[in-house]
Amino acid sequence: MDYDVIICFETHVELSTNTKLFCGCAVKYDAEPNSAICPVCTGQPGALPVLNKKAVEYTIRTGVALNCEINEQSRFARKNYFYPDLPKGYQISQYELPFGENGYLEITGDAGQPYKIGIKRIHLEEDAGKLIHSSDAFESAEHSLVDYNRSSIPLLEIVADHENNPLRSIKEAKRYLEKLHQTLKYIKISDCMLEKGQFRCDVNISIHPKGSHILGNRSEIKNMSSFRFIMDALEYEIKRQTEIIEKGGQVEQETRLFNEQTKVTMPMRSKENAPDYRYLPDPDLIEVDIDQEFIRQIRKNMPELPDQKLNRIIEEFGIRKSDALILTKDRNVSEFFGACAPLCSDRKKLGNWIIKELFKLLNDASIPIQECKVSAEDFSRLINLISQKTITEKIAQLVLEDMFDTGDNPDAIIKKKGLKPIDDTEILSKILDEVIEKNPEALKQIKAGASKPVDFLMGQVMRRSKGKADPQKIRSIILAMTDNC
Ligand SMILES: [Zn+2]
Incomplete structure (x- = not known):
């Protein structure tokens, strides 16, 4: 029955x-x-x-x-x-x-x-x-x-x-x-x-x-x-x-x-x-x-309720529902997002970085977000540095780890650790030359019209520069090089 x-x-x-x-x-x-x-x-x-x-x-x-x-x-x-x-x-x-x-x-x-x-x-x-x-x-x-x-x-x-x-x-x-x-x-x-x-x-x-x-x-x-x-x-x-x-x-x-x-x-x-x-x-x-x-x-001073906050994050900041649900589950997380959102140009990136990168660090340290040393201002600054392509996401992960441990601001950490991206054409060209010397086939394939070897060469340059090379810059150097040949 x-x-x-x-x-x-x-x-x-x-x-x-x-x-x-x-x-x-x-x-x-x-x-x-x-x-x-x-x-x-x-x-x-x-x-x-x-x-x-x-x-x-x-x-x-x-x-x-x-x-x-x-x-x-x-x-x-x-x-x-x-x-x-x-x-x-x-x-x-x-x-x-x-x-x-x-x-x-x-x-x-x-x-x-x-x-x-x-x-x-x-x-x-x-x-x-x-x-x-x-x-x-x-x-x-x-x-x-x-x-x-x-x-x-x-x-x-x-x-x-x-x-x-x-x-x-x-x-x-x-x-x-x-x-x-x-x-x-x-x-x-x-x-x-x-x-x-x-x-x-x-x-x-x-x-x-x-x-x-x-x-x-x-x-x-x-x-x-x-x-x-x-x-x-x-x-x-x-x-x-x-x-x-x-x-x-x-x-x-x-x-x-x-x-x-x-x-x-x-x-x-x-x-x-x-x-x-x-x-x-x-x-x-x-x-x-x-x-x-x-x-x-009491009605007048009522704090925002979870459903109200969820709808507002979706409508005002264009966050998709599945992410908005995660960001509003805990009031303290939603408040952190709310404090960062007006300071960030790319709110979707902001949401992603809270959910993927910050949550990972919080989980590993077993602490709630309100005990985290990273301030909303500094986190927003980091997101903007990524959005403006001043630093790569890979570098940003390293910076965030340091922010999480020390509470320092991202600019100070980038300076302290020498993580400033390499965008000097001369230095990048030199690294690229070394990479091509070891992989001469790649250049020929690019000249023949293949696009995959471009990514391969970029990956190699990134590796040699320990993630500090500016990816847009390397791409343009490779393309300029193959165009001129
Ligand atoms: Zn008593």
């Missing part, structure tokens, strides 16, 4: 505010454990929360970018559960009246058409602390440690819709996550570093017979922060659920854990429903009124 798949993500994103959601503690990721804490974020009796306005602004900015309706009134609620990383015994989250609802994120669907994935809601909540079970910390495995630095860092939850325009395949799921990650980085609300847990997902998946309107029971895989493992987990779940149904069984609605080594999911507990959490409005926090002027300002 054939099955339809429905995948739904609840994505948690740590906002890059300077301070936590309800207190003035700094948001620090690499600080000494329990050094960025206070009575509020450790749930001491009598401590009262004060809402961080920046976090609200970032949430609404996300809501606007994800085409959500922004609620005029929003409310915080207590989500009750007990766990050692949650000092208050409840998490301040949202239940009724989240900041945004009924949005969408457009991706390319499996049929190749634009497909608007439904976003059910976005809400703001506080992150929990972090438990460290590692036996490195304590020799006895009976102990665990807790670090409350993460406690109450603002956490945005983006809940995709599993009924309205859901994700229908692993490929769509991957495109959704990549687009969401890209969009959130573009609007600068989070660094979204997966390895630091700043972007993590609860993954829901169910299957049902093709065409059926009755949806299957969902399993949920908690807290995943690697796209590759999410895809592995989805693949495993589709196989597991299909086998259960084929054997006449029923898929349990439950929470499962993914084992990264065996690539298998295992049951953790039966999935909680909302009543288990006994949500109730938080009496310490008043309802938040969002006025229209606040939203208008």
Whole structure:
């Protein structure tokens, strides 16, 4: 039998505010454990929360970018559960009246058409602390440690819709996550570093017979922060659920854990429903009124979104779509291109050199473009030197390598390394004479009308001059020589 798949993500994103959601503690990721804490974020009796306005602004900015309706009134609620990383015994989250609802994120669907994935809601909540079970910390495995630095860092939850325009395949799921990650980085609300847990997902998946309107029971895989493992987990779940149904069984609605080594999911507990959490409005926090002027300002100052930037690069600079997609994938790369484009006469060459040459150096050094020493001005200068044929592409590669290592400008490097192209007719003719002396046949063939030996001779001259000969100049010398004979 054939099955339809429905995948739904609840994505948690740590906002890059300077301070936590309800207190003035700094948001620090690499600080000494329990050094960025206070009575509020450790749930001491009598401590009262004060809402961080920046976090609200970032949430609404996300809501606007994800085409959500922004609620005029929003409310915080207590989500009750007990766990050692949650000092208050409840998490301040949202239940009724989240900041945004009924949005969408457009991706390319499996049929190749634009497909608007439904976003059910976005809400703001506080992150929990972090438990460290590692036996490195304590020799006895009976102990665990807790670090409350993460406690109450603002956490945005983006809940995709599993009924309205859901994700229908692993490929769509991957495109959704990549687009969401890209969009959130573009609007600068989070660094979204997966390895630091700043972007993590609860993954829901169910299957049902093709065409059926009755949806299957969902399993949920908690807290995943690697796209590759999410895809592995989805693949495993589709196989597991299909086998259960084929054997006449029923898929349990439950929470499962993914084992990264065996690539298998295992049951953790039966999935909680909302009543288990006994949500109730938080009496310490008043309802938040969002006025229209606040939203208008956020719309006005919205950074360019990935699709807007893609279209602009194609239309304004004549970059072809396949290259534009690569150049806009990462916001920092697109900003580097954007800074160079007005300074370069040949934007296609600029795009090519970022994609082929700069990316190669970045990959080899395993650093992101924002840590690269090459400035947009210097990179543009290099591209212009190639466009003006002042240096050959071969020389330019050497210059770029040096720029990448030292951060020097291309003119200084050309001077320092003596890479200035040889365009002196006398010197070039001398090298050419030596080449012809060893290859007398080539000249005869050129005189007889063959064109290939011209390239051969040019190649030889380039080799002897270590790539420094001006190719146009050599060509004209060869042609002049054979014309005159
Ligand atoms: Zn605090």
